[in-house]
Amino acid sequence: MLQGKRIVLGVTGGVAAYKAAVLTRLLLAAGAEVQVALSEAAAGFVSPMTFQALSGKPIMTRLEDARVDNGMPHITLSRAADALLIAPATAHFLARAAQGLADDLLTALALARACPLLVAPAMNRQMWEHPATRRNVAQLRADGVTVLGPCSGLQACGEEGEGRMLEPEMLVKALVAFFAPKVLAGEKLLLTAGPTFEAIDPVRGLTNLSSGRMGFALAEAAANAGASVTLIAGPVAQPTPFGVERIDVVSAREMRVAVLERVAEADVFVSVAAVADYRPAQAAGRKIKKDAEGLPMLELLPNPDILAEVAALPQPPFCVGFAAESENLETYAQAKRRRKKLPLIVGNLIQDGFGGVSNRVILFDDAGAHPLPFADKATLARQIVDNIAQRLARNQGKEPA
Ligand code: PMT
Numbered sequence: 001m002l003q004g005k006r007i008v009l010g011v012t013g014g015v016a017a018y019k020a021a022v023l024t025r026l027l028l029a030a031g032a033e034v035q036v037a038l039s040e041a042a043a044g045f046v047s048p049m050t051f052q053a054l055s056g057k058p059i060m061t062r063l064e065d066a067r068v069d070n071g072m073p074h075i076t077l078s079r080a081a082d083a084l085l086i087a088p089a090t091a092h093f094l095a096r097a098a099q100g101l102a103d104d105l106l107t108a109l110a111l112a113r114a115c116p117l118l119v120a121p122a123m124n125r126q127m128w129e130h131p132a133t134r135r136n137v138a139q140l141r142a143d144g145v146t147v148l149g150p151c152s153g154l155q156a157c158g159e160e161g162e163g164r165m166l167e168p169e170m171l172v173k174a175l176v177a178f179f180a181p182k183v184l185a186g187e188k189l190l191l192t193a194g195p196t197f198e199a200i201d202p203v204r205g206l207t208n209l210s211s212g213r214m215g216f217a218l219a220e221a222a223a224n225a226g227a228s229v230t231l232i233a234g235p236v237a238q239p240t241p242f243g244v245e246r247i248d249v250v251s252a253r254e255m256r257v258a259v260l261e262r263v264a265e266a267d268v269f270v271s272v273a274a275v276a277d278y279r280p281a282q283a284a285g286r287k288i289k290k291d292a293e294g295l296p297m298l299e300l301l302p303n304p305d306i307l308a309e310v311a312a313l314p315q316p317p318f319c320v321g322f323a324a325e326s327e328n329l330e331t332y333a334q335a336k337r338r339r340k341k342l343p344l345i346v347g348n349l350i351q352d353g354f355g356g357v358s359n360r361v362i363l364f365d366d367a368g369a370h371p372l373p374f375a376d377k378a379t380l381a382r383q384i385v386d387n388i389a390q391r392l393a394r395n396q397g398k399e400p401a
Contacts, residue, residue, distance in 0.1 A: 001172070002027060002030040002172070002175060002179070003030075003031035003032075004031065005031070005082045005083070006032070006033045006035070006080060006082050007033070007034050007035070007081065008035050008036075008077050008081040008084045008109065008115075009023065009024060009035070009037070010084060010085065010109060011037070011039065011086075012042050012089055012092070013039050013041020013043075013045055014090045014122045014165075015045065017045035017088060018045065019167070019168050020042075020051075020088065023172070024054045025054055026168050026169065026171075028055065030172055030175075030176070035077055036051040036052075036055050036057070036059050036060075037060040037061070037077060037105055037106060038051065038059055039105070039106050048061060060077065062105055063104060073105060074102070074109045074111075074112045075112055077109060078109055081115045082116075083115055083179075084116070084118070085120070086110070086117070086118070086119045086120065087118075087120035088121070088165045089121050090121075091127045091133050094121060094133065094137060094140060095132065095133070097110045097119070097140060097145075098136035098139040098140050098143075099136075116146065117145045117146070118178065119140065119148065120148045120165050120171055121150045121163070122165035124157050124159065125155060125159055125161030126159075128162055128163035129161075146178060148171060149166035150162055151167075173220075173242045177223065177224040177242055177243060180221075180224035181225065182226030183226070183386060184225040184227035184389050185225075186227075187226075187268060188227065188265055188266050188267050189219075189222045189230070189268045190262055190265075190268070190269045190270070190317070191222070191229065191269075191270045192231075192232045192271050192275070192306065193218075193232070193236070193238075193273055194210050194212035194215060194236040194274070195208045195209070195212075195234045195235065195274050196250065196252040196254075196274075196275050197234065197250050197276075198252065200280050200283060200296075200298065201283060201284035201285075201288045202285070202287055204287075206279065206280065207276065208276065209354045209355050211236060211354075211356075212233060212234070214353065214377050214380075216233075216239075216241055217377040217378045219241050220241035220242065220244065221381035221382045221385040222270075223241060223243040224242075225385050229243070229244045230244075230245045230266075232249055232255055232262075233246055233249070234249060235250055251279065252275045252276055252304065253303065255275065256306045266317040267392070268320065269307075269316070269317045269319050269320070270322075271307040271310075271321050271322060273306075274324065274354075276303055278300040278301065278302055279300065280298055280301075281299040281300065282299070307319065307321050308339075308340045318343065318391070318392060318395065319342050319343065320342065320344045320345070320384075320388060321336065321340060321342045321344070322346045323345050323347045324348055324349070324350045324353050324354065325347065325348075325350065326349065326350055327349075329347045330347070330362070330364065330369055332347075333345050333347035333364050337364055343365060343366070344363060344387075344388070345363075346362075346364075347362045347364055357377060358374065358375060358377065359375070359376075359377050359380055360374045370387075372384075
């Protein structure tokens with residue numbers, strides 16, 4: 001995800017410095033090259049040796065360092081970097097960076113850099129809320145610095161509130177998002193994902209094996225590509241992707257209401273959900289007993305077809321459907337696409353698509369079939385997002401971004 005990216009990771013002196021060690025490992029695992037620079041205070045929290053062992057590179061802590069050819073790591077490091085990430089960034093560091101001070105290695109790096117600067121603030125909630133910090137953060141944003149977090153929760157000092165550094169996994173996702181080409185900048189995407197659950201009684205229902213992975217991967221890829229993304233999710237256990245607004249629903253009818261409430265705003269609607277085609281005519285108000293009431297008979301009613309309804313609106317967004325089939329993928333997927341009047345449908349076989357982390361998909365449009373190589377769902381999601389962006393650009397008479 002970060003293959004070939006050269007990251008200078010600056011660590012300042014806060015308790016969250018220990019998480020920077022995990023962050024170093026995750027960045028390396030994502031394919032990045034990592035050079036760590038520590039403030040003197042950070043070196044008091046976590047030993048430079050820890051970072052050296054993890055990154056495989058000598059650690060810089062001082063403004064003057066004879067190990068660098070010109071003795072000036074604040075120049076050399078940033079010239080060879082794609083991004084400078086300060087995590088954790090203390091209130092003290094933010095204040096000095098906002099003022100353009102350069103009295104230690106990390107502030108000098110920030111001032112002398114020739115690459116983007118990202119900061120992940122970490123501090124006590126009162127320090128974060130203090131007007132001085134608000135001013136400093138606003139100044140940094142105005143200077144083009146990307147501020148990641150902080151998030152809210154229990155703090156090392158025992159208080160609870162906003163000021164916790166984003167977890168290392170989240171920071172890696174934020175970096176991936178930062179580097180992703182913004183091919184959907186300015187577009188609003190509405191997606192559905194996961195199964196629906198149609199209640200039979202308070203504990204039983206009709207559903208399917210959709211995990212939500214394909215839809216959540218698409219939501220994440222679209223948000224990384226600069227779109228504003230709303231994801232309407234059936235009952236799944238997937239974490240909400242970074243930067244995505246999520247609305248949880250249970251049944252097809254709830255999903256329909258959630259979609260119709262928001263579709264007027266959307267430029268693109270991607271219907272990945274495996275919506276149950278039928279629901280029980282009536283859900284029992286109490287648990288159906290096994291013995292006392294004999295064999296229950298289920299009367300079924302058809303569910304509304306959300307995608308067909310959206311595509312039939314007087315001014316529909318650009319609609320992308322999905323089709324999961326057991327066989328005859330091209331014939332069935334193209335028939336669905338034409339029946340629902342969609343410019344694009346993504347076909348997959350149920351044995352490839354449902355549940356797992358990988359998939360094999362074919363894009364079907366008026367011109368025919370366009371297979372994508374078998375890949376993990378995150379990779380496919382990026383390719384599908386690129387493909388949608390190219391189609392939007394063509395529709396709008398623009399060159400693809
Ligand atoms: O969630 P995962 O485990 O990652 O699995 C991903 C997936 C296999 C669910 C996904 O890739 C996929 O194929 N989704 C569509 C599932 C499906 O069976 O769709 P369908 O052929 O029933 O419906 C065709 C299209 O109409 C779909 O875009 C569907 O969202 C939409 N539809 C269907 C019925 C309905 N009542 N309303 C709808 O909007």
